[in-house]
Amino acid sequence: MQEFAPQDFYYRLNWRTCGIHPGSHATRMPGGSLDFRGHVPFLESPDPRRIDIRATMRSIPRRLMSRAFHERGAVDVVAILDFSASMRFSGVGRKFEQMADIAASIAWSSIRNGDSFSLIVCDDEIRADLSVPPSYRPGLAYEVYTMLRAAVPREGVRASALTHAAGQIKRKRALVFLVSDFHLDEENVESVLQSLAMHDVVPMVLWDSAEYRDLPDWGWARVSDMESSATASLFMRRGMASRIRQSYETRRRELADVCRRAGARSPFFMGDRFDAEQLSRHLLEVA
Numbered sequence: 001m002q003e004f005a006p007q008d009f010y011y012r013l014n015w016r017t018c019g020i021h022p023g024s025h026a027t028r029m030p031g032g033s034l035d036f037r038g039h040v041p042f043l044e045s046p047d048p049r050r051i052d053i054r055a056t057m058r059s060i061p062r063r064l065m066s067r068a069f070h071e072r073g074a075v076d077v078v079a080i081l082d083f084s085a086s087m088r089f090s091g092v093g094r095k096f097e098q099m100a101d102i103a104a105s106i107a108w109s110s111i112r113n114g115d116s117f118s119l120i121v122c123d124d125e126i127r128a129d130l131s132v133p134p135s136y137r138p139g140l141a142y143e144v145y146t147m148l149r150a151a152v153p154r155e156g157v158r159a160s161a162l163t164h165a166a167g168q169i170k171r172k173r174a175l176v177f178l179v180s181d182f183h184l185d186e187e188n189v190e191s192v193l194q195s196l197a198m199h200d201v202v203p204m205v206l207w208d209s210a211e212y213r214d215l216p217d218w219g220w221a222r223v224s225d226m227e228s229s230a231t232a233s234l235f236m237r238r239g240m241a242s243r244i245r246q247s248y249e250t251r252r253r254e255l256a257d258v259c260r261r262a263g264a265r266s267p268f269f270m271g272d273r274f275d276a277e278q279l280s281r282h283l284l285e286v287a
Contacts, residue, residue: 006108006141007101007276011175011283013075013200018172021136023074023114031071040068075175076134077110078199079103080120081148082180083127084159088152089181091210092272098206099179100148101274106177108141109276115175119144120165123157131168159184166195179204182255182267189255193262201264202283205255209272212248217241 016028026035030045039055042064055065081103087095103119110117117140121130130151132144159180169176176199182189193201217238255267268282 004104004142004145006104006145007274008112009105009109009276009280009283011109011113011280013175015173015200016070017073017075019073019075021074021114021116022072024072025075025115027071027073029071029073031069035070035072037068037070039065042066044068074115076118076170076172077106077115078118078120078169078174078176079106080122080162080165080176080178081130082159082162082178082182083121083123083130083151083153083157085123085153085155085157086181086183087206088155089208089211091208093208095181095206095208096151096153097149098270098274100145102177102179102204102270103148104141104145105274105276107144110175111136111138111140117141118169120168122159122161122165123154124160126161126164126168134170159188162192163188163195165192166199169199174199176201177204178202178264179206181206182251186254186258189258190262193259193264197263201259201262203255203259203264203267204279205267205269207248207269212245 013025016026017023018028019025020029030037039052042051045066045068047066050066050068052065052067055067056063059065079102081099083096083099087099089095107117107119114136116134116136117132118134119130119132121127130147132140137143162178162180176196178192178196178201180203182203182205184192193203252269259265259267266282268279
């Protein structure tokens with residue numbers, strides 16, 4: 001197994017969390033942080049240090065006013081992994097190993113930021129043996145990494161349980177990273193995103209360049225559908241290779257449209273290696 005070295009990335013919320021655990025995000029709860037929310041009558045925030053004379057002089061009718069602030073709190077960060085048979089694909093890299101790197105990075109970054117992390121793994125069922133409940137435990141990233149690196153997606157399974165993953169999340173808004181190759185029907189993708197509509201969803205798309213870009217322009221190729229276990233021989237030609245590449249570009253636009261309609265963030269398309277710096281840039285740009 002490779003040496004454990006999780007990549008750190010940064011994220012920002014454009015909404016207020018309702019968590020009571022101390023953290024770095026804006027909340028709707030009154031508190032003592034630097035997140036100014038306005039002026040209120042002194043009796044609503046009876047702290048002499050926050051009395052504002054100018055606000056008091058402007059008030060009509062005249063009454064003693066003080067500055068009020070929102071508390072800063074934590075958010076629940078959830079990683080939902082598609083562990084269907086298509087994630088067994090091995091090209092430039094192995095998808096399920098890359099997924100372990102991503103999950104460990106999410107766990108590492110969220111706990112470093114003071115947030116809780118939980119993991120939900122799905123194929124045709126919620127994989128209780130690979131899922132992790134919400135936790136702030138410092139060593140959780142390493143536990144997630146070693147567990148997922150040792151696991152291999154089962155043959156012939158799909159990702160039908162993704163629509164049930166929302167039922168495993170607490171009934172308050174969370175930051176959800178949905179990690180999949182998204183080789184699903186558009187209707188299924190919409191169903192999954194709609195089931196997560198109350199949450200802030202970041203779709204992360206795992207495509208290996210060997211799937212569509214690094215294709216031979218001529219010759220016989222043996223192809224297989226990992227989820228149905230069907231195999232076939234295909235005579236590759238330059239025009240066919242071009243159509244396959246074009247189909248992935250079309251799929252890229254379709255996924256972006258589906259995410260926009262469902263209220264999710266723009267999908268993050270990864271290359272052959274997970275790059276946390278690119279993910280940080282993506283999250284900060286679209287927040």
